[in-house]
Amino acid sequence: MKKSHLASTFALAVVLTGTAFAAGHIDEDVAKAMEARQSHMTLYSFNLGTLGGMAQEKIPYDAQAAATAAADLAALANISQTGYWIEGSDSSVEGSRAKPEIWTDAAGFAAKRQELATASTALAAAAGDGLDALKAAFGPVGGTCGSCHRGYRVSDN
Amino acid sequence: MKKSHLASTFALAVVLTGTAFAAGHIDEDVAKAMEARQSHMTLYSFNLGTLGGMAQEKIPYDAQAAATAAADLAALANISQTGYWIEGSDSSVEGSRAKPEIWTDAAGFAAKRQELATASTALAAAAGDGLDALKAAFGPVGGTCGSCHRGYRVSDN
Numbered sequence: 025m026k027k028s029h030l031a032s033t034f035a036l037a038v039v040l041t042g043t044a045f046a047a048g049h050i051d052e053d054v055a056k057a058m059e060a061r062q063s064h065m066t067l068y069s070f071n072l073g074t075l076g077g078m079a080q081e082k083i084p085y086d087a088q089a090a091a092t093a094a095a096d097l098a099a100l101a102n103i104s105q106t107g108y109w110i111e112g113s114d115s116s117v118e119g120s121r122a123k124p125e126i127w128t129d130a131a132g133f134a135a136k137r138q139e140l141a142t143a144s145t146a147l148a149a150a151a152g153d154g155l156d157a158l159k160a161a162f163g164p165v166g167g168t169c170g171s172c173h174r175g176y177r178v179s180d181n
Numbered sequence: 182m183k184k185s186h187l188a189s190t191f192a193l194a195v196v197l198t199g200t201a202f203a204a205g206h207i208d209e210d211v212a213k214a215m216e217a218r219q220s221h222m223t224l225y226s227f228n229l230g231t232l233g234g235m236a237q238e239k240i241p242y243d244a245q246a247a248a249t250a251a252a253d254l255a256a257l258a259n260i261s262q263t264g265y266w267i268e269g270s271d272s273s274v275e276g277s278r279a280k281p282e283i284w285t286d287a288a289g290f291a292a293k294r295q296e297l298a299t300a301s302t303a304l305a306a307a308a309g310d311g312l313d314a315l316k317a318a319f320g321p322v323g324g325t326c327g328s329c330h331r332g333y334r335v336s337d338n
Contacts, residue, residue, distance in 0.1 A: 060227040063220035070217040070264070089263070096260045103253045106246070107227070 054113045058120055061108040064100065071097040072165075075151065079162040091152030097165075098148040101141040109133075121178040129175075136172040143168050211270040215277055218265040221257065228254040229322075232308065236319040248309030254322075255305035258298040266290075278335040286332075293329040300325050 074093040077083035114122045126133045143164040150161035231250040234240035271279045283290045300321040307318035 056227065056230070059223055063223040063227075066216055066220040067224070070213065070220075073213070074264070092261050092263050096263070099256050099260050103256050104249050106249050106253070107231070
């Protein structure tokens, strides 16, 4: 019993030490990763505000402004996001709305990011060609946003 | 006197109404613009952390990671920033460190942004070619950051 007790105590100490070290190490990386990906989403939103406002005719269509916002959106959507989606940064962490499916279905998540890159690249090619062209190309972009959020982002309801 | 007084009162009312409307309108735009440009800087910093860590040999050189971070940095540096630097978003606004020179010397500020785009595009071409190539191309990038901050960002000292 005594030997077993010692062994258990030792095992517990290893676990606790390991957890404390891992948590201390991961927290900083998690914070940076969350800050980066949320900043990235803010920049999507900034450009989508211009493009969506025009598509919904809430702000006047301007070919140059539309083309610029769509080019910026496409550049952002084609950025690698390497380092954004690190283990331990799911919605169990305060401030994160990342569903575990981002890691358990990594291929599906990567496919959604690729859909946005493809749709926003198409939008960049069309956005300066008139309001109808903008509207037609904006739909798929909005669709990929919603689809990815439904599958991989925790609802804030 | 009475006519003059009425005229002054009318002028003051116009100014106040104009200011109130402008402030109410601009505040939202200013908040969005500041959020966007600060998010953009966060993403610079995220990639510079990887690249600078390798250049300073604080983290091991990894050709693929270096090339990816540099490509992402270059993509970010080549984004238009249209809408980020709107009037009324200088350091007189809480949370802003933007010097008035951004607007009074717009050409100089644009030149600094172009320097970063050029230097980070060169870094993207070199970063995967070994640690020495990374170090050589990283210097000018760091130089443009510091130079722009000295000229156009209020010190936080």
